[in-house]
Amino acid sequence: MSKAPPLGMGLIGCGNIAHGHAFALRMLTEDGDVRPVAVTDLSPTAVENVRKFCPFEKAAEDGFALIEDPDVEAVVIATPTTTHQAFVEAALAAGKPFLCEKPLATNFPTVQSMCDTVAASSLTTQVGFHARFHALTHELHRLVESGELGAPMGYTLRDDQFWPTGDVVPGHSSWRSDRAQAGGGALLEHSIHSADLLCWMFGPATSVYAKTRHVFGYDVEDTVACTIEHASGVIGTLISIFNGVRGREERRLEVFFEQAALEMTTDFMVGAKEDSFLIQRPDEEAVRFDPAELLEHHLQATGIERRGFLIYLYPAARDFVASVRAGQPGWPSFEDARRAHGLVDAAYRSVEAGAPADVAG
Ligand SMILES: NC(=O)c1ccc[n+]([C@@H]2O[C@H](COP(=O)([O-])OP(=O)(O)OC[C@H]3O[C@@H](n4cnc5c(N)ncnc54)[C@H](O)[C@@H]3O)[C@@H](O)[C@H]2O)c1
Numbered sequence: 001m002s003k004a005p006p007l008g009m010g011l012i013g014c015g016n017i018a019h020g021h022a023f024a025l026r027m028l029t030e031d032g033d034v035r036p037v038a039v040t041d042l043s044p045t046a047v048e049n050v051r052k053f054c055p056f057e058k059a060a061e062d063g064f065a066l067i068e069d070p071d072v073e074a075v076v077i078a079t080p081t082t083t084h085q086a087f088v089e090a091a092l093a094a095g096k097p098f099l100c101e102k103p104l105a106t107n108f109p110t111v112q113s114m115c116d117t118v119a120a121s122s123l124t125t126q127v128g129f130h131a132r133f134h135a136l137t138h139e140l141h142r143l144v145e146s147g148e149l150g151a152p153m154g155y156t157l158r159d160d161q162f163w164p165t166g167d168v169v170p171g172h173s174s175w176r177s178d179r180a181q182a183g184g185g186a187l188l189e190h191s192i193h194s195a196d197l198l199c200w201m202f203g204p205a206t207s208v209y210a211k212t213r214h215v216f217g218y219d220v221e222d223t224v225a226c227t228i229e230h231a232s233g234v235i236g237t238l239i240s241i242f243n244g245v246r247g248r249e250e251r252r253l254e255v256f257f258e259q260a261a262l263e264m265t266t267d268f269m270v271g272a273k274e275d276s277f278l279i280q281r282p283d284e285e286a287v288r289f290d291p292a293e294l295l296e297h298h299l300q301a302t303g304i305e306r307r308g309f310l311i312y313l314y315p316a317a318r319d320f321v322a323s324v325r326a327g328q329p330g331w332p333s334f335e336d337a338r339r340a341h342g343l344v345d346a347a348y349r350s351v352e353a354g355a356p357a358d359v360a361g
Contacts, residue, residue: 006035010072012063013079014046022054024317037071067094097124097324106183108345118334124323126330127337131193133312135298150258155236157253159194164216164242177218185220191240196340203232209356210347
């Protein structure tokens, strides 16, 4: 069977995460699945830097012109959070499928409005919860779904990242320091990935009790601790830190099942030294699995022939292109994002109230 012609793609935003998208699009171009048509950014220098990674044919005047370009069949939105809604609405109006970075917006009413608009369309849409594409996370999700360790009872998740704010990280943009632009700190900007993973694993959250701290003195939180209850009955804790330890980017999830305890550590890089996966069953030595073997098994199971890509954006972008080709909904979806944002929103309301807050239904 002959292969479908490559999908004409446009990239809006050429900052930090866009470099990952550009790499992924270049690999998909080499695979014959993508035609990198257009790219845009407020900064021409940023555009030229990204074009060094991926051979986009042209630089569009702005994101709206890019969306309207007839050769652009699908769009990646990788600009700061406050800009997402306008580009999402423009892409919907133009009938162009899109992958939008997380968080969708800085506040939950805007997220709800975006999700409602997307729900009314039949376009392929995907949200940038790339942590879902991690091989170890997939294995944990499989174990939850299969029930082979019994039902999950509770969990503790520690999520930390050296990325307090743009002012602290040399060379990074500074919008993350500003609540008006970022909407929140460690929880919304980073650990919304964890909120998404927890809802994916254990079902929608129903209530959250949270406390935050601002140790570095910015108006976004760098430390948050949450106690979370899920509709499934699972309970757990999430501690999220924007720390000052350069080079540390780690997510550690311990899940207590009826018949086993499981520890999983990941980093956002593929095959990172932090990756580990351990299961302890009753009266047995804990079994530490080889993360490289789990990764290989996962890549083979998902039909990914490439090896040596650095972050999980390649599988995410590959899935997006395949969903567009098949005319299917994207994954993770805007409804997944609504659940993750709902958890985060309840956490922030809990902080304000000094009491547990219900997740909006
Ligand atoms: N999924 C992930 O793991 C992940 C990781 C990092 C960032 N993000 C998200 O991606 C988004 C971008 O983050 P970043 O770290 O790349 O930010 P950044 O500040 O490094 O880059 C943003 C880029 O967008 C450009 N820009 C701003 N407004 C624009 C506009 N109206 N039109 C075109 N370009 C515009 C800026 O000039 C800049 O080059 C944020 O929502 C962030 O939360 C997601």
